[in-house]
Amino acid sequence: MNAMNSLFGALPMPGSGGAATPPPEAALPALVPAAGSFDDDSWADVEAPEEDWGPEDAPPPEDESAAAPTWEERQDEVSALVARAQANAAA
Secondary structure, eight states: OOHHHHHHTTTTTTTSSOOOOOOGGTTTOOOOOTTTSSSTTTTOOOOOOOOSSGGGGOOOOGGGGGGGOOHHHHHHHHHHHHHHHHHHOOO
């Protein structure tokens, strides 16, 4: 016997009651829809995308400067803040 039996020895093991164990499919809902659910052409009413979308909708190059700072730039900013805080604490 293993160590778990001392803790859970009084509990019955699943399937040990002599009753037949139901198949795993019995616990899961049917994944196949009922007949007729997907028989219609549900994509027939979907509109095609506009023809004039594309690179002209990309952000202008001026927004390139609004990019997030790099890790190194962020480290430099944090180092400067820490140095300033230490200088203020020493004063």
